[in-house]
């Protein structure tokens with residue numbers, strides 16, 4: 372990614388700035404210029420406004436990743452989740468500050484800004500949003516466990532090679 376593109380995208384990456392259709396109220400992230408909910412009647416044209424997501428949401432589905440993508444080598448296993456925000460949009464993000472085994476559907480989470488990945492040994496560090504639990508996971512009475520969890524397709528669960 373070029374520096375120019377990185378900075379152009381930075382406000383969105385840091386602030387969870389989306390857009391909202393003032394016609395039907397649907398919120399989008401990333402922001403959209405027209406509202407697909409309204410397109411049939413073209414009612415949303417010029418009715419989209421910037422909208423700030425609160426960063427609050429809950430885990431909608433998740434998978435535990437044991438084989439990292441390039442740049443994530445130091446972080447396995449990690450949890451990649453679909454987080455349904457309070458305002459509606461569903462984001463794909465890493466869930467941090469919790470043991471992967473304790474993550475469950477419905478876990479309340481809040482956006483937090485963290486290092487996303489590093490390119491090369493002394494490379495560019497990208498920051499962006501991740502989600503951390505916003506509820507007390509110790510005393511939660513909601514059943515936890517793998518029921519309903521979406522496993523990453525084709526990712527075998529095997530022991531990691533010794534360090």
Ligand SMILES: [Zn+2]
Nearest residue numbers: 392395406409
């Ligand atoms: Zn709309």
